[in-house]
Amino acid sequence: xxxxxxxxxxxxxxxxESFAEGEFNPDLISEWEREYRFPTAIWQKACELGFIGMHIxxxxxxxxxxxxxxxxxxxxxVARIRG
Amino acid sequence: xxxxxxxxxxxxxxxxxxxxxxxxxxRAEEFERTGEHPYDIVSQMADLGMMGIPFPKKYGGGDxxxxxxxxxxxxxxxxxxxxxxxxxVTVTGAAHALYLFGxxxxxxxxxxxxxxxxxxxxxxxxxxxxxxxxxxxxxxxVLVGEQWRINGSKQFITNTGLKNNSIxxxxxxxxxxxxxxxxxxxxxxxxxxxxxKVGGKYEKLGMRATSNHELFFDDCRVPRDYLLGxxxxxxxxxxxxxxxxxxxxxxxxxxxxxxxxxxxxxxxxKRIKGRQSLFVSQTIPFMLADIAMRIELSRNMYLxxxxxxxxxxxxxxxxxxxxxxxxxxxxxxxxxxLQIFSPHGCLEEYPIARFFRGAKLNExxxxxxxxxxxxxxxxxxx
Numbered sequence: 001x002x003x004x005x006x007x008x009x010x011x012x013x014x015x016x017e018s019f020a021e022g023e024f025n026p027d028l029i030s031e032w033e034r035e036y037r038f039p040t041a042i043w044q045k046a047c048e049l050g051f052i053g054m055h056i057x058x059x060x061x062x063x064x065x066x067x068x069x070x071x072x073x074x075x076x077x078v079a080r081i082r083g
Numbered sequence: 084x085x086x087x088x089x090x091x092x093x094x095x096x097x098x099x100x101x102x103x104x105x106x107x108x109x110r111a112e113e114f115e116r117t118g119e120h121p122y123d124i125v126s127q128m129a130d131l132g133m134m135g136i137p138f139p140k141k142y143g144g145g146d147x148x149x150x151x152x153x154x155x156x157x158x159x160x161x162x163x164x165x166x167x168x169x170x171x172v173t174v175t176g177a178a179h180a181l182y183l184f185g186x187x188x189x190x191x192x193x194x195x196x197x198x199x200x201x202x203x204x205x206x207x208x209x210x211x212x213x214x215x216x217x218x219x220x221x222x223x224x225v226l227v228g229e230q231w232r233i234n235g236s237k238q239f240i241t242n243t244g245l246k247n248n249s250i251x252x253x254x255x256x257x258x259x260x261x262x263x264x265x266x267x268x269x270x271x272x273x274x275x276x277x278x279x280k281v282g283g284k285y286e287k288l289g290m291r292a293t294s295n296h297e298l299f300f301d302d303c304r305v306p307r308d309y310l311l312g313x314x315x316x317x318x319x320x321x322x323x324x325x326x327x328x329x330x331x332x333x334x335x336x337x338x339x340x341x342x343x344x345x346x347x348x349x350x351x352x353k354r355i356k357g358r359q360s361l362f363v364s365q366t367i368p369f370m371l372a373d374i375a376m377r378i379e380l381s382r383n384m385y386l387x388x389x390x391x392x393x394x395x396x397x398x399x400x401x402x403x404x405x406x407x408x409x410x411x412x413x414x415x416x417x418x419x420x421l422q423i424f425s426p427h428g429c430l431e432e433y434p435i436a437r438f439f440r441g442a443k444l445n446e447x448x449x450x451x452x453x454x455x456x457x458x459x460x461x462x463x464x465x
Contacts, residue, residue, distance in 0.1 A: 001092070001150060002085040003387045009084070068084060 005072070012069050016051055016076035024080045051077075086383075088154070095136065095151040099158035102131060103166075111163035114292040115437050118284070120245055121292065124166055129200015134173055138182055142190060143198040149327070149389040153334035157382070160338025161345070164441045165292050167335045172241045173197055175327040177204020180252050180269070184312035184320050193250050193271060202249035205242040207272070207298055208321050210235065215454045217254070217267075217318065222300060224255035224270055226307060231270055233278070233303040244281040244296040248274050251298065252311065254321050259314055269317035271309045278303030289440025326402050328449040330392065333385030333405030336413035336445045340378045343413075343420040343438050347371060350424060350433075367423055374416050381409035400462055407455035410445035417442040 005013065023042050032039055046052050054070040056062025063069070088096065106127060114121055128134065136152040138144025145151075152174060160167035181194040181204075196202040213219040222235025233255055242248055250271050257268045272279060282297030312320060351367050384405040391398035417439045421428035428435040446452045 001088060001386070001390050003390050005084060 005068075009069060009072060012054070012065075013072045013076055015049075016073040017080070019046065019049065019051065020077050020080035024077075026082065029081060046077075088150070091147065092151045092154060095145075095147060096154040096158055098131060099133070099155040100161070102128070103159050103162035107159065107162045107166055111165070111434065112431070112437070114163065114165050115289075118291040120294050121165065121169075122247070125169055125203070125247075126200065128166060128170065133170055134178070134200045135198035137174070138178065138194075138198055142182070143195050148393040149330065150386060150393055153330055153385055153389045156331050156334040157338040157341070157385075160335045161342045163437075164290055164335060164339055164444075167338060168290065168293050169203065169242060171328065171331040171335060172206065173204045175331050176206030176242070176324055177250060177252050179327050180206070180311060180320055180324050181271075183323065184269075184316075185271075186308075188308075189271065189311070196249060201247070203242045203245060203247050205240050205248055205251045206321070206324055207237040207240050207251040207253040209239050210237055215451055217321065220254055220256060220267065222253065222255040224253075224257045224268060226257070226260070229307045230304045231307060231309065233270065233272065233300040233305070235300050237298040237300075238282075239285075239295050240298050241293055241295050243274075243294060243298060244284065245294050248294075250274065251279075252321075252324070253300070254317055257314065264315075266315040267317040267321075268314045269311040269320045270305060271311055272300075272303065272305055273309075276303050276305050288443065289437065290444050325449050326399065327392070329402040329406035329455075330385055330388045330398075332445050332449050333381065333388065333402075333409040336406075336409035336442075337378060337381040337385060339438055339442055339445070340374070340381060340409070340413040340416040343416050343435065344371070344374050344378060346433065346435055346438075347374070347420040347423045350427075370419055370423065374419060377412045377416065381405070381412050384408055400459065403455045403459050403462075406449060407452055407459070410442075411452060414442040414446055 023045065028039070031037065043052070050063050051073050053062035054065045054073055055067050056064070058064040107124060110121065110124065132145045133155055135142070135144035136147045136155060137149050140146045156167045156171055159170065178194055178197045181190055181197070185194060197204050208217060208220070210220050210222060212221060222233065222237065224231045224233045233253065235255065237253070240251065243251060250273050253270050253272045254267055255270060256265055258264065259266050278301045280299040280301060282299065285295050287295070311317070348371060351371065384401070388398045388401035388405045391401055417435070421435050421439050424433060424435050427433055428439070430436065
């Protein structure tokens with residue numbers, strides 16, 4: 001039994017948090033909301049940094065990690081939705 | 084991260100489950116009806132090493148961990164809360180404090196027989212005027228020569244009034260010799276001490292066979308070296324026992340909730356098969372799904388708290404979360420399952436009535452739900 005995140009998972013969580021902190025801001029978020037706009041540029045950047053598709057095998061462009069890592073990224077992003 | 088049990092933890096869980104089903108289950112209704120302490124069952128639990136699971140071999144323990152200890156408590160409670168409570172109070176209320184804060188001599192004298200199951204331990208904290216507000220205790224201890232003289236009373240103390248209850252770990256106010264300051268100390272009071280008296284047995288809502296009594300200390304005398312640890316740290320010693328106790332109540336509540344689920348599941352499966360009622364087949368499964376989900380969450384919460392304790396890490400919040408969530412969830416589940424059983428649930432013929440009566444207890448012992456919330460909120464504001 002082990003309830004701790006691994007070092008790698010902690011790093012992923014921190015990286016996702018700082019990405020969200022740096023990229024999301026209240027003005028931008030209310031703009032997406034108001035104008036029904038998909039944040040293509042930020043999405044692209046998140047893809048390039050490997051945040052999207054954490055659990056997809058590397059041969060398909062993912063990180064080849066697990067659902068836990070994917071969930072950590074999701075949680076970190078959504079926790080910053082207030083910008 | 085790894086949610087699996089080790090082979091040793093699995094073995095403890097399976098051993099406890101088998102014992103609960105084969106030995107406790109056929110007797111559970113009898114304990115509740117007669118209110119008698121199950122001496123023979125407790126002695127068999129001791130033979131299986133249940134009292135010593137998290138303690139080192141050198142004191143007669145099983146060299147195991149708190150994850151195993153709490154798994155054992157859950158499995159016992161899954162059949163009946165009584166043996167789980169007796170075990171919990173002995174281990175977290177008495178043995179845990181002796182192990183952490185006792186001298187080697189105190190451990191040899193009292194911890195080993197507790198772990199071997201030859202004796203049972205109790206923790207004397209609650210008083211007529213001090214429940215959640217521990218600092219209001221009025222029991223006093225004064226050092227006269229080489230003896231403590233204890234005066235005051237305690238109430239609701241579990242595992243007392245039994246012929247195998249050896250000691251009560253008592254919280255009392257005293258004045259520190261160095262500066263005369265009033266502090267709470269913890270004293271080991273053997274039950275054969277001069278001036279130690281046990282009051283009558285309570286008639287209770289549920290858990291009728293747990294042995295709870297009022298205790299009276301009438302110039303009760305114990306030797307000076309029966310003081311546990313540092314004279315000024317009695318309060319924190321009791322808090323430490325309560326913290327372990329909260330994880331145990333989380334496990335106990337999870338077991339009780341699982342017991343309710345098991346009963347409801349068997350009952351409903353029979354009714355659906357017999358197509359007795361379309362209403363039952365369409366609505367009850369949703370209730371069962373919610374119940375199963377909440378039990379899983381309770382279990383994960385107490386296991387996480389126990390695991391953190393095993394790692395020697397801070398687990399204050401996790402212990403409070405587990406106790407608060409699992410106990411309130413178990414009461415809710417017992418209420419829902421009684422509803423599923425409808426009039427059948429009100430009959431003593433099914434164990435649901437016993438589970439329902441006992442459930443509420445877990446929201447009160449080891450700190451009421453209100454105290455859990457207060458402490459969690461204080462931690463959040465830190």
